[in-house]
Amino acid sequence: MTRQLALLGSAVCLVLSAGAAFAVDLPIRKAGLWEMKMVRTGGPLPEMTMQHCTDETTDKQMSSAASPMAKEMCSKQDIQKTATGYVTDSVCGISGVNVTSHAEITGDFNSAYTIKTTSHAEGGPSGKHDTTMTIEAKWLGACKADQKAGDIIMPGGMKMNVKDMDKLKGLLPKK
Numbered sequence: 315m316t317r318q319l320a321l322l323g324s325a326v327c328l329v330l331s332a333g334a335a336f337a338v339d340l341p342i343r344k345a346g347l348w349e350m351k352m353v354r355t356g357g358p359l360p361e362m363t364m365q366h367c368t369d370e371t372t373d374k375q376m377s378s379a380a381s382p383m384a385k386e387m388c389s390k391q392d393i394q395k396t397a398t399g400y401v402t403d404s405v406c407g408i409s410g411v412n413v414t415s416h417a418e419i420t421g422d423f424n425s426a427y428t429i430k431t432t433s434h435a436e437g438g439p440s441g442k443h444d445t446t447m448t449i450e451a452k453w454l455g456a457c458k459a460d461q462k463a464g465d466i467i468m469p470g471g472m473k474m475n476v477k478d479m480d481k482l483k484g485l486l487p488k489k
Contacts, residue, residue, distance in 0.1 A: 341424075342374065343427075343451075343453075344423065344424045345463075346454065346455055346456050347365055347367050347454040347458065348367075348368060348453055349364075349454050350363070350364050350365070350366060351363045351449070351450045351451075352447055352449050354445055354446070356443055356445035363469065364467060364469065365467045366465070366466045366467075367465045372463040372464045372476065375464075375476075376476055387407060387408055388405060388406040390404055390405040392404070398418075399420035399427075401416070401418055401419070402415075402416070403416050403417075407437075411435050411436070411438040412435065412437055414434045415431055415433035415434075416431065416433075417431040417432075418430045421451070425452065425453050426451060426452045427451050428450050428451070429449040429451075431445075431446065431447045431448070431449075432444070432445070432446050433445050433446075
């Protein structure tokens with residue numbers, strides 16, 4: 315159960331980060347199947363690879379769906395365009411844990427992009443801890459025949475759809 319919550323938490327954070335960023339005009343990702351490899355230090359599950367089937371409509375919907383959820387959970391969300399990509403700084407709280415994070419986003423959103431994040435969390439059963447995470451995303455091609463836009467295939471084959479954000483929010487532990 316702990317592993318499932320960690321996977322769910324990682325997925326929700328990924329979607330919130332992407333949704334918040336898309337809200338300030340990040341380019342829409344090329345339609346199709348994206349592989350996202352997350353490498354973490356300082357937290358559970360040091361490495362995880364998932365796939366995300368997307369299209370233009372879904373990326374735009376992620377922004378509008380995640381934005382209210384992010385506004386509810388985050389007291390700060392600053393996103394700026396830089397010479398090499400984008401930089402984000404945020405302060406968010408979920409289930410009694412406050413997380414301050416800084417991310418640098420680079421890439422072309424047509425073939426590959428990278429998100430490098432450092433975060434500091436306080437509260438919850440773990441107390442204080444620092445985490446670094448790098449997400450390396452690459453476009454694989456067309457979505458598979460049994461996939462629809464929004465599907466995320468987690469390690470072990472678990473499938474969920476980002477269009478079900480309200481259901482994901484309901485699964486998270488309460489404060």
